Amino acid sequence: MGLTFEHTTLGQRVLFGTGNAAEHLAGEIERLGARKVMVIASVRERPEAERITAGIDAALIHDDVAPHVPIEKAEIARNTAIRNDIDLLVSVGGGSTTGLAKAIALTTGLPIIAVPITYAGSEATNVWGLTESSRKTTGVDDRVLPVTVIYDAALTLSLPKDLSVASGLNALAHCIDSMWAPRTDPINQALAAEGIRALNNGLPVISSNPNDLPGRERVLYGAYLSAVAFASAGSGMHHKICHVLGGRWNMPHAQTHAVVLPHVLAFNAPAATGAAHRIAAAFSTENALEGLNTLRHTLGAPTALKDLGLAKENINEAVQLILPAIPASNPRPVTEENLTVLLTAAHAGTSPG
Incomplete structure (x- = not known):
């Protein structure tokens, strides 16, 4: 075909x-x-x-x-x-x-x-x-x-280092979510892959030297590509989770995306092998989650939703609010049980994979 x-x-x-x-x-x-x-x-x-x-x-x-x-x-x-x-x-x-x-x-x-x-x-x-x-x-x-x-x-340059890292990982979330969002296609997947490469190259540079303008140009370029891909592909599971958490509990936008991203990637990657291979290739690693976790470790990225204002007792409510918003096209079926496991791990800061 x-x-x-x-x-x-x-x-x-x-x-x-x-x-x-x-x-x-x-x-x-x-x-x-x-x-x-x-x-x-x-x-x-x-x-x-x-x-x-x-x-x-x-x-x-x-x-x-x-x-x-x-x-x-x-x-x-x-x-x-x-x-x-x-x-x-x-x-x-x-x-x-x-x-x-x-x-x-x-x-x-x-x-x-x-x-x-x-x-x-x-x-x-x-x-x-x-x-x-x-x-x-x-x-x-x-x-x-x-x-x-x-x-x-x-x-x-006025953006503090920690917020630069979180904001850059938010852009990375646009790229990864675009790989399996409801309207994903080969064009936005190609844009997303190039966005991952640019962000993976630029973020460690500005993390080690926040005043490095070529590094910031690279990240800005990657962020633009990520947004164009996201605008075409639509909002996937990751963004539905983060929009609910941010709106309901007024959690910081970029940092919430940075924490949730590896958990969604670990959840979806086994059921979306083509997308996972593209993500891994963009990171220049054998495994998509390995590439993301390596970058997060290098950047000292935030790890736990409990540090961003989500109480453990809010997880059940979050699950009920998020479930109806998950796209039917998500690569892996999302249930109350597996979404609870995902949010519990993200809340605690348990490293997926």
């Missing part, structure tokens, strides 16, 4: 260049003909946002940003954009900042220019997420896909 698949490539302009963020941003605003720009950045990210937007006439800077995009924060930001007659959103920051810009775009249709300073990857997807009453809801809508992404590795 011949190769048969359906693939959709999202249309987006990408500008990549270290030290060029301010120049690229000004050029894009002019190209788009925007008159009233709303810059979105968290309080921590605001100094960087002010620096790279100093050359543009921004109508306002909005810094009321929170992880997992609480619905009340989204409504405030939406009303602010409408009240100020905004015609362009510029997000400068990580996944939470990009997520808030997407929440505005979802209801207003305003275009977004994203300037990432982490490796979250949200900027390259048409996926949105909102949290209400400790429940995180996600969806897909082309209105939230940024029209332009501006990558500048120098901006990631």
Whole structure:
């Protein structure tokens, strides 16, 4: 039987260049003909946002940003954009900042220019997420896909080493989940494999020397590939677990992904040998889990959900919330029993494999 698949490539302009963020941003605003720009950045990210937007006439800077995009924060930001007659959103920051810009775009249709300073990857997807009453809801809508992404590795220098590692492993989770997500195909698997190679090469460099710009460029490149693969392949078992944990117990996004990833890989790999072989080849190891665990050991990655705010008594509730969200196409059937075992090991920090 011949190769048969359906693939959709999202249309987006990408500008990549270290030290060029301010120049690229000004050029894009002019190209788009925007008159009233709303810059979105968290309080921590605001100094960087002010620096790279100093050359543009921004109508306002909005810094009321929170992880997992609480619905009340989204409504405030939406009303602010409408009240100020905004015609362009510029997000400068990580996944939470990009997520808030997407929440505005979802209801207003305003275009977004994203300037990432982490490796979250949200900027390259048409996926949105909102949290209400400790429940995180996600969806897909082309209105939230940024029209332009501006990558500048120098901006990631403000990211502490530990968060750089966790954010990079979050990007790696996009790659690995894309290998067996509901809409996986050979194109996004190829992008994901190249993303794994780039992240596996770059993360140890910036872990040992956080100021190494070529290493940060490599990781930023890998993070972009991971997000493009994820946007095409869809959200798999790993992301369903992490979205529930993050939304329900307000756990840190990147670190939660970093902890859960090896457990999902160990769970699915025996039932997805083709994907496992591709992952292993990207790590240049005989075994996919060996490659991931070696990288995690090198990086000193976080290991236990108990250290991130999940109580052991919450595991049963987590299982009940996660089970209905697991894609039917997951390579291995997920049951209440085996999901409990997986989360119990991730909670304790037991190394899978």
